[in-house]
Amino acid sequence: MAKILIKGGTLYTMTDDEKNIFQGDILLENGKIKAVAEQIEDADAEIIDATGCYVLPGLIDAHSHIGLFDFNHDKSVDDANEMTDPVSAAVDARYGMNPKARELKVAYEHGITSILFTPGSGDVFCGQPFVGKTYGDNIFEMTVKAPAAVKIALGGNPKNTFGDMKRLPMTRMGVAHVLWDTFRKAKEYLDKKEKGEKQPYDANMEAIIPALRGEIPCKIHCTQYDMLTAIEVAKAYGVRFSLEHAWGATDYLDEIAESGCDICYGPIATYRSPGERRKVDVEAVKMLDDRGVNVAIITDSPILSEESLYHHIGEAVREGLSQERAVRMVTINPARQLGLEDRLGSLEAGKDADVIVMKGRLGLDTDAKVLYTIMDGNVIYRREV
Template identity: 40%
Template structure:
């Protein structure tokens, strides 16, 4: 058993203990309170007034699938040979030995949503996973966790250069509608055949759509510009699907429409240059504006666009520009977990949840704050 004591415990579940304790057993949180009796068989961490929080969560990135400093050999992010590839699975390309996972752990980041990039209209399946381990199979929390789709510049730039669809935003939307229509028809045909006890030949590519159509996982929609955000919402509603609005860089122009959609927003990366036309209006004010309109907000580094260990600092800048300290912390913990569909396991410090805990010298959103300990599934994986 592991006992953490003398910390400012921010549970992110509505309770903060100015001087609290957490007891961990078998990888889960067993007890939280102002005082817990110590026994001889406990390993003790004295937080000495440090901030004890849920491990930080990155809700959209490409860690492990776009490795650092390896060029082509380490980049398996985009299969740029077909604009529609729902059958691709991130788990088959993620390298747990990517050095960025060590950086994540040192930054207090204990879990991530990672997967394909935005070159394709449909990129494939994301996975939600822990940030420490030797085998992806042991690190998985949820798989598949989302289906990546993309609007805007990237698909049209990639495929116009190949002389094929999509070369316009119209074609991107049309391809997605056509794909979803065929997937829905496949689902209906399969269900009818199975109900009648008839033989049915499964289509590997179409099978990947079933968790989306059954609303088990969301479409993960890459959309920066306001018109692209609205197109994503339009198509999501047409097919009655769950969706997350990823990047949402111009969400501050249309906050009422984003809120009315009921789709959550994963905003960023913002701490980087304006490298494309569609991010010309990005600002750290966006999270606060979108949140105040009524949308559930998380933040992203889009690693490796911004190194994943700086997610908490991005939250600090968003907090400064209107999101506020409490919502800034939620955006990288419980909100991120809720949006990623894993709040039953991570995102807050509650009895029964995974013991994914980060201990900081102070507020992790402040630049001079150090990570003191990172704990994943009850195991200390980083110590300053």
């Protein structure tokens, strides 16, 4: 694998160092970042001249359904929602994923190198999301982490799914009951398992155990007052969790900050409508960040397109968030949420060589565009100038 030396760009390292944005060089070798410094020389490396450009870690979208939803044909395809039982925690999103989805090309051409691919929100316990790279032919080879979370959904989606069937849960009361009852059963199942007591194998309970043990987070689709339900139940069972979408978060800023949860906010550009999308409060992104909450910005693609991530970042900046903090919300912040900060999200030696070179400042310049996308040390996209 050839070495690549990116020279002279403004590096957004996204580290916690005081000096995390500076002009410098970055050396990539054997699929990893070899070195980051103000000056690097290597006669054997392929040179990319980044003078006047910005060099960032590959972007991360922490909530997407591309490859699972397909809206590209006369009849749309939904392989993201099982919707045969409100508890479908055991289903694995990798087995519904189409690695040839055209939206993946859109993603890496816009610098998005990793995505959390998640089941939809038609059930209460929806299944197992995974983190994957956006370039490749084999989804199992593209996978970075599986399972990466337990996907849970509150509110209108599961309510409508099972309300149409005239079965539990057809109200928010019912959804909360399923949430409490399933965690109770999973905890009892885990206790018996740890004590060595015999019990029937239950794939759904097995899928929830890593969350109860703190090994992976729960990603809880919820908005407005459902956020308090999510916080109450998650705290009761001691699970790490993120609130997904989180429209209406400005009503519960203190409760969210005190809970210690993460936020995956968005899509920002969604329309305001009656019900769950009534309060699209983009200003929440800065207000939560100011309170120390780890916030990621998401697209929910293909509900909105992957390239709309640029618009979301710009809207957060327009609401007063600094550009550097906004960039963290699509790099190191989601990496930390997913327990992948040792591989993704910043420009540091030893991490995956997922790097983008941009003309223009992401979130500030409306004509900002990717010139190079490098993934695992290979140039997979080069913009024709």
